Every structure is written in C-alpha cells, then in structure tokens.
Amino acid sequence: MKIRILFFLLLCLGLGYTTKATNYYINPAIGKDSNEGTSMANPWKTFSALKTVQLKAGDSVLLAAGQKFSGMLALVDLKGSLHQPIVVCSYPGRGKKEKPVIDAGSDLHALLIRNSSFIHVSGIDFTGLIPYQNDNVPGNVNMRCGILVEVTKDETYQHIQLSELVIHDVYYNAPGFTRSAAETKSANGTQSYGWGIRFINNTKAGSLSDIRVLGAEIYNVSHTGLKFTANAHGIKDVEVARCKIYQTGGPGMQMSGVSNAHIHHNTIDHSGSKADSRNWGRGSGLWTWSCANILIEYNRFENANGPGDSAGVHIDFNCSDVIIQYNLSANNAGGFCEILGNNYNCAYRYNISINDGYRVKGANGAFQEGKVFWLSGYQGNEKKNAGPYNSYFYNNSIYVSASIIPKMAVSSSSDGVLIANNIFYFEAAAKTVSGDQKKMEIDADGVPNVVFRNNLFLRPDNWPADFSIRDMAPVYGDPGYKNKGGLALADYLPLHKELIRDKGISILPIPNDTIGLRVGLSVKQDILGNPITGQPDLGAIEIKAGE
Numbered sequence: 001m002k003i004r005i006l007f008f009l010l011l012c013l014g015l016g017y018t019t020k021a022t023n024y025y026i027n028p029a030i031g032k033d034s035n036e037g038t039s040m041a042n043p044w045k046t047f048s049a050l051k052t053v054q055l056k057a058g059d060s061v062l063l064a065a066g067q068k069f070s071g072m073l074a075l076v077d078l079k080g081s082l083h084q085p086i087v088v089c090s091y092p093g094r095g096k097k098e099k100p101v102i103d104a105g106s107d108l109h110a111l112l113i114r115n116s117s118f119i120h121v122s123g124i125d126f127t128g129l130i131p132y133q134n135d136n137v138p139g140n141v142n143m144r145c146g147i148l149v150e151v152t153k154d155e156t157y158q159h160i161q162l163s164e165l166v167i168h169d170v171y172y173n174a175p176g177f178t179r180s181a182a183e184t185k186s187a188n189g190t191q192s193y194g195w196g197i198r199f200i201n202n203t204k205a206g207s208l209s210d211i212r213v214l215g216a217e218i219y220n221v222s223h224t225g226l227k228f229t230a231n232a233h234g235i236k237d238v239e240v241a242r243c244k245i246y247q248t249g250g251p252g253m254q255m256s257g258v259s260n261a262h263i264h265h266n267t268i269d270h271s272g273s274k275a276d277s278r279n280w281g282r283g284s285g286l287w288t289w290s291c292a293n294i295l296i297e298y299n300r301f302e303n304a305n306g307p308g309d310s311a312g313v314h315i316d317f318n319c320s321d322v323i324i325q326y327n328l329s330a331n332n333a334g335g336f337c338e339i340l341g342n343n344y345n346c347a348y349r350y351n352i353s354i355n356d357g358y359r360v361k362g363a364n365g366a367f368q369e370g371k372v373f374w375l376s377g378y379q380g381n382e383k384k385n386a387g388p389y390n391s392y393f394y395n396n397s398i399y400v401s402a403s404i405i406p407k408m409a410v411s412s413s414s415d416g417v418l419i420a421n422n423i424f425y426f427e428a429a430a431k432t433v434s435g436d437q438k439k440m441e442i443d444a445d446g447v448p449n450v451v452f453r454n455n456l457f458l459r460p461d462n463w464p465a466d467f468s469i470r471d472m473a474p475v476y477g478d479p480g481y482k483n484k485g486g487l488a489l490a491d492y493l494p495l496h497k498e499l500i501r502d503k504g505i506s507i508l509p510i511p512n513d514t515i516g517l518r519v520g521l522s523v524k525q526d527i528l529g530n531p532i533t534g535q536p537d538l539g540a541i542e543i544k545a546g547e
Contacts, residue, residue, distance in 0.1 A: 011014035021058030021084065024050065027093050028067050047073050058084035063100035063124065064093025070073040072107035080118030082159065082477070088121045094515050096536075099166060104144070110170075113149040115157060121147075122163040128170040128194060144172040146221070147197045151234075154205035161212040162197065168230075170194035170221045171318065172316035177278050181365050184282040184307050193280065201230040201257075208235050215242045222278045223250035225268075230257030232290060241265050248272075249279025252301075253286040255294065263296045270307035272333075282306030284334060289316040295519065297326045304332040308368040308436075312356060314338035314389075315346050317379040321518050322346045326527045330354040330487055336398065339388045341379035341413065345515050348394035350527050350540045352492050354485070358404045361436070368436040372406045373400060376435045377413030390416035390449075390513045392521070395504065397492045399484055402427035408464055409435045416449040416513055417469065421504040422456070423494075423539035429461035449511045456499060456538045475503065475537040479539065489527055493541050501543050504536035 024037045024044065031037075031045035044050075047069065050061065057080045063069060073088070080086040090100050104110040110126040151157055172192040183189050196218040197309030201208045207231070218225040225245040228235050238261035245252040245268045252268030263286065272283035276308055285301030287309070288294055301312030315322050317340040326345065329336050335357035337348045339368065345519035353433040359370030373393070377385025391414070400406045406426045410417070424430075424484060446468075453473040457463060463471060480495035494500045509516040525531050526542035537543055 019062065023060045024053065025062050025064070025091065025299050026069070027064035028069060029093070039068040040093075047071055055086050057081040057086065057118070060087040060089070062089060062091040063095070065090045065100055066096030066098040068101045068103060068251045069091055071105050072104060072109050073102055074114070075116055075119060076112070076114045078119065078379065082118060085118040085120045085159065085161070088119075088124070090123050091186060097226065099125040101125040103130070105130060105131060109145045109148045111147045113147070113152050113160060115151060115155070117157045118159045118442045120163070121162045121165065123165070125166040127168055128331055131174040132149070138437045142192045142199060143198070144170060144192070145195045145197055146170045148344050149197075149199045149208075151201040151203055152343045154203050156207050158208070159210040160208070161214070162216060163212070165216045167196045167216065167218045168220050170196060172222065173276050173278050175278070179277070179280065184280060185367065185546045188261040189223065189250070189280045192220045193447045194278075195223050195227060196221045196225040196245070196248070197227070199228045199235060201234040203234070206234070209237045209445055211235065211238045218243065218245045219247045220276070221248050222276065223280050224248060224254050224283065225251070227255045228255045228258050232257055233259045233292070236260050238262070243267075243542040246270050247275055248283065249276065249281060251284055251285070251287055253282035255291050256289045257291065258288070258294065259292040261291070261294045263294065263299065265298045267300045268302070269300070270303045270305070272310050282308060282310060284314045285332065286307050286310045287314045287316050288319050288322055291322060292320045293518065294319070294322045296322070296324045299330045301332060302330045304334060306333060307364070307366040308334070309338070310334035310359070311338045312336060312353070315340060315343055317341045317343060317428045319346060320344040323517060323519055324348045325350050325523070328354070328487070328489060329352045329356055331358070331368055332356045333359040334368070335374060337372065337393060339376070339391050341377040341385055341387050341411070343388040343391070345390045345392075345513070345517060346388065347517055348396060349392065349394050349524060351396045352489055352527060352540050353396060354487065355399070355401055355404055357400070357407060369407050369409070369433040371409055371433065372400060373408045374418065374435065375410045375414045377411035378435070385411055385413040388414060390510050390515070392418045392507070392510070392517060393422065394418060394507055395421045395536060395538070395540055397541065399425045399481065399492065400427065401485060404428065405432045406430040406462070408467065409433050410447065410467070410469065411435055412446060414447045416510040417447060418443060418451040418507070418510050419471070420451065420454050420507065421536060421538050424455060424457045424462045425479060425481065425484065426458060426462040430464050432464040432466050449513070451510055454503070454505045475499065475538070489541075492539070494539060494543065497501040497543050500537045500539060502535040503538050506535070
C-alpha cells in the first residue's frame with residue numbers, strides 16, 4: 001500500500017502525471033465574454049474574460065487569426081511545466097491565416113509576462129503605435145514595450161519561449177515629439193521610449209533562466225529592439241536565433257547581467273535610426289555589459305548609427321568570455337572592434353568587416369571618432385581606467401574603402417593583447433585617435449603582454465606609424481578580394497592564394513594568461529564553414545583544398 005501511494009505521489013510531481021488541459025478561444029469578431037470560451041463556436045471577445053480563470057499547466061490561450069485585439073494581455077503568476085507549458089498562439093478564425101494582432105491601445109504594453117515559468121508564445125503580431133496617454137501611473141513609468149517579461153520577486157523562474165513573433169511600431173510619445181541632441185550623450189537616454197521585447201530582473205535574489213527568442217521580427221521602436229536587464233547572473237541560459245531586427249532608435253540588441261547566452265543567425269540593420277523624431281538615435285547592433293560566457297556568431301550587423309558607440313557589436317565594461325565570431329559587420333558608424341574596460345578574455349575572430357568606423361568626431365554632432373579597432377579602459381566615469389585584459393583579435397578580414405580613414409585607439413591601461421592572422425585591407429592610410437571616453441585614455445605606451453604578428457596589410461601605412469604596438473612580423477600584399485566593397489561573405493574570398501594559404505600562425509594563450517578562451521583558441525572551420533586543416537590561412541576565409 002505504501003509503495004502504491006509513493007508511486008502516485010511521484011506521478012503527481014511530474015514523473016508521468018498529465019493534468020487535463022483547457023483551450024481558451026478569443027475572437028473579437030464573434031465572441032462574447034459571457035461565453036464559456038472553450039470552443040471555437042463560443043469564444044470570448046476580450047482578454048478581460050481571462051481574469052475569470054486560473055491558467056494551469058498545459059492550458060492554451062488561442063487568438064483568432066487575422067483579428068485585432070486591443071489592450072494588454074497579462075500573464076501573471078503562472079506556472080506551466082516542462083512538458084505542459086502554458087501556450088499563447090493563434091487558431092484559424094473563419095479561415096483567416098494572418099497573425100492575430102495585439103495592439104497595446106491605451107495600455108503600456110501589448111504583452112506582460114510577470115513572475116511566470118514555462119510559457120510559450122508564438123505566431124502573434126504586437127504593436128503600440130498609439131501613444132501612451134496615462135502618465136498618472138505610480139513609479140514614474142518611463143518605458144513602453146511590445147512584450148515585457150519581468151521578475152519582481154526573489155524567486156526562481158524559468159523557460160520562457162517567444163517564437164515567430166512580429167513586434168513593431170512601439171512608441172511612448174505622440175508623433176512629432178522631438179528629442180534633444182544632448183540626450184544621446186547619456187548612457188541610455190533620459191526620457192520615455194518604446195521598446196520591442198524586454199526581459200527585466202531587478203531583484204536581489206530572483207532569477208530568470210532558459211529563455212528562447214526564435215524567429216522574431218522587430219522594427220520601428222524608439223529604443224532597443226531586444227533587451228535583457230539584470231543584476232549579475234540574474235538572467236542566464238539564453239538563446240536568440242533567426243531574428244530580424246531593424247530600424248530601432250537604440251541598439252538592435254543589448255544584454256546586461258546575462259550569463260551563458262548563444263546569439264546566432266540574426267540580422268540587425270539600422271540600429272540607432274533617426275527615421276522617427278521620437279527615436280533615441282544611437283546604438284550598436286548589439287552590445288553587452290556585465291555579462292559572462294556569451295557566444296555571438298553567424299549574424300549580420302549593418303548600418304549602426306549614432307554620435308557615440310554604434311559599432312556592429314561592442315563589448316561594454318565588466319564582461320568576461322564574450323566571443324564574437326563568424327559575423328559580418330558592415331557600414332557601422334562607430335566601428336568594428338570595441339572592447340571597453342574591466343573586460344577579461346574576450347575575442348573577435350573569423351569575422352568580416354566592411355567600411356566600419358566611418359564616423360568623424362565633430363561632424364553631425366559626433367562626440368566619438370569611429371574606429372576599426374579600439375581597446376578602451378573605460379569602466380565608468382568615477383573609476384580609473386582598467387584593462388581590457390587578454391583581448392584576442394585574430395583571423396578577421398577587414399576592408400575599408402578610400403573614402404574612409406581607418407582609425408585606431410588602444411588605452412595604455414590594456415594588459416594582454418593578441419593581434420594575429422588578420423587581413424587589413426585599407427585603401428587609405430590608417431590613423432591614431434584618442435579613445436574619447438576619458439582624456440587619460442591615450443596611446444598604447446607600455447602595454448604589457450602583447451602578441452602582434454603575422455598580419456597581412458595592403459601597405460605599411462595600414463597600421464599607424466605612431467602606434468607603440470606594432471606587428472613584429474608583418475606581411476604586405478593585395479589578397480585580391482573577389483569583390484571588395486560587396487556585402488556577401490564570398491566577396492572576400494582571397495584570389496591571391498599564395499599570400500594566404502597556410503600562412504597563419506597557431507593561436508596560443510597570451511603571455512601570463514592562464515585561461516585563454518574557455519571555448520578554445522583553435523577553431524575547426526572558417527566563416528563559410530570550410531574546414532581548417534593544418535596551419536590556418538590568413539583572414540576569415542580558408543581556401544579550400546585543391547583550389
């Protein structure tokens with residue numbers, strides 16, 4: 001008898017026991033909130049009817065395809081299970097196939113997920129075009145989101161999956177609202193904005209883990225497209241894949257306090273957009289702050305704009321083990337490589353950079369120079385410059401046309417730098433510039449533990465003559481790019497194979513670095529997926545055997 005009771009308890013704890021799930025249908029065209037809402041024939045009309053039930057593991061909220069829903073859908077204090085998540089998606093209402101649209105209307109957000117676990121949301125369009133009218137909200141609200149996922153309790157929450165969603169036209173202010181140019185000089189802006197998707201955990205002991213954002217399209221928001229915010233390690237185990245993010249007033253994507261993330265196969269275009277006067281007008285394609293173990297690969301970062309930062313990808317301060325590999329970075333005002341202070345063991349490798357860093361300080365309100373390569377010791381206005389420490393930069397292919405002066409800056413606070421096996425194809429002479437974050441960030445005098453060798457330069461002037469760190473074994477020549485200036489990876493296939501093939505050196509740890517890169521210093525393939533056999537070639541593309 002005791003064995004039977006124990007077996008039943010184990011089943012109820014999730015080892016095989018399945019609760020009876022309920023589907024709830026909502027269709028504003030034919031529904032009534034007085035209906036039971038549990039069939040397509042008798043759906044509810046609005047989200048208000050959801051307040052009459054308590055969603056449980058396995059339940060689904062099904063929205064009629066092709067219909068528009070007004071107001072916020074709130075999922076608060078809900079808990080599904082691994083095998084029975086709570087699902088929000090669509091059903092074919094009257095034969096329509098278009099995504100249902102949730103318009104925030106007079107509410108702050110289109111979708112709120114708060115203090116909840118095991119939630120799946122898919123196949124829905126979210127917007128907030130109508131400006132938010134109700135400012136009489138306690139707490140001095142300063143943001144509006146297409147989707148807000150937040151933790152407000154010191155508890156553990158997990159498994160939020162957002163897939164195949166569209167989030168667009170999310171604004172806080174009315175059309176015509178104009179921001180001052182000075183606002184872009186603050187860290188993230190000072191006024192109210194619209195955001196695409198935000199994950200926020202500002203608790204001291206709460207945690208949010210196992211997050212998936214897959215196949216989302218985010219555009220026309222006045223600040224960041226996709227943003228994660230937490231105290232150290234407050235958000236962990238994140239995957240963002242196959243997303244398309246464009247025309248964002250701030251960064252395309254940003255992470256703070258995140259550990260263990262894989263960001264791959266995304267496209268980010270026109271971050272820092274000024275297409276709408278409500279936009280912030282500054283932003284890198286992606287940047288990290290106080291993050292650890294982040295792998296960023298197989299993405300495209302293009303056309304970042306802004307008077308400061310606004311690189312394709314940049315590593316802000318207090319990070320470790322951020323690896324940027326196999327990406328295309330093109331036409332980003334701020335530059336290609338940007339690693340700030342108090343960062344440890346970060347890397348740019350096997351990327352292709354095209355015409356990055358074209359911004360000129362003083363032109364069009366710019367307060368920082370654009371830079372192809374920048375190691376900055378900045379870690380906040382109140383702190384002395386420190387690091388970055390053990391920065392790895394190898395096997396990148398970098399092209400800058402004659403219309404752009406390539407600029408470089410390395411802080412004297414840097415410690416541990418490896419620059420090897422890169423191709424620097426600059427049609428104009430390179431130039432040294434100041435780091436811009438602080439006056440004390442100067443040339444790289446006395447940087448210890450430098451390994452700088454075996455890079456291919458088009459000409460000797462492709463590295464500034466006044467830099468105190470220089471390639472100890474440079475190679476000069478034209479790699480013969482297939483189509484320089486093009487935006488396809490294959491455009492940077494070297495045709496002058498004798499300069500490239502097997503000419504790379506093996507990448508070893510920087511002197512006095514006992515860690516290297518936690519994912520490993522050697523790689524098995526290049527940016528195109530070609531296997532690397534024997535000694536690596538120079539640049540991001542490995543010449544195939546027999547070619």
